[in-house]
Amino acid sequence: MHKHIPKLLRKIEVLVALGYGLISGATYGIVLVTHGDREATWVIMYFIARPISWLTNQVCARAFGYLPFGIASFLHESQVIVAGMLWFYALTWTLKFAINVIAAKVRGEPRKRLER
């Protein structure tokens, strides 16, 4: 039915991650344009994406002083969006896995390897 859609985009976890990236990126853009509070936006996204954002921040925050400020600042700000995408990918994948396992048990089917 959806043969024209790339196989990767047929996965729900990829769609959720891309959707989050789109929404958070757009929010960041609006905050930038309206001179809103970028720091608050960063903090909210940081907490949404924890604990992955903690890991990415440990790496990106170390860029200050080593890379030019513009690049370090871009890395530091964009890492919360990327971390959020990874976090939502992981969450959706886990949820999908759990639903499949429970559904198989309810139907009384033997546990089988998940379709890729």
Next chain:
Amino acid sequence: MIEQFLWTTKRQELRFPVEYLEQLIYDMWLCGTDPFMSYHRARWLNQDSGRFWTMDSYEGEQVKPQSLHKYLYVGSDPVNKSDPTGNDVEAVSTAVSIDDVLAAQTSPGAAAVTGKLKVLLHGGDVDVYVWNLSSGGIVGYGHSVGHVMVTKAGTRQVLLSQFPHKFGEPSRPSGTNTQLNWSQTVTEEGRPPTQVFRVTLANWNAFDAAVRDHASRMWWVSWPVMRNQTHCARAAYDALLAGGIPLPNIGSGAAIMPGTLGDYLDTASQQSTGEARWNVWHISTDCQQILTGDWIHVTLPY
């Protein structure tokens, strides 16, 4: 003495103008307590005579003959020197003295009492202004994630008010560590602080070292990771912890939000006894009142 009187009263919010405060002091005097004695950590000082009640535990220095006197306050030079610990003398910067004088003068008729109360209530300690995350949202100019500023008590002398940008620029989650002054900080936040605490520190020297450390760091980052990075709330947290305020241990690599620091200080204010070497209590969130001392707004810890 005022501290002891306040801390032993039931928890209630007191708001009183200076006239009532004068009455309070008079009542205390009637009750047999001397409101003009102030506790300087190590010893009680009689404000009227300028002498301590008990002997100095510090033996003094041969090259400073006045330091050998066991009862004299700051070698009889209170204009240029102060003795917040009760044991040793330190120089008062001109800026602080002028600020104190101006603050007292903006409160007509109350200067004498205000001046004495400043000593009675804090002995030259710090005010911690906490702005929580504003509920207005994040889009559009004028919203703030919150902030923490630390000043010398009752003055505009800022010790910590770290920002990642210069005054008037939009907020951002990282940048060069910049300290704004009192007026710039209040303007930048654009609203009264959520909570203000007056803090008596147990260890001024350690507090001062932490303040200098954070003020000199290169970068301001929302979630500091490296030793050369700071953050408004984390800087205040580290300094207050070093100063002997019992805040929960969050570890060296963690960040802290302004509202969380406010909660910690609120908890500490409820543990204040008035007898300990440290104290934390709520004061007015009206910035002008903090400076003029027209009103003292105290939330008692019980």
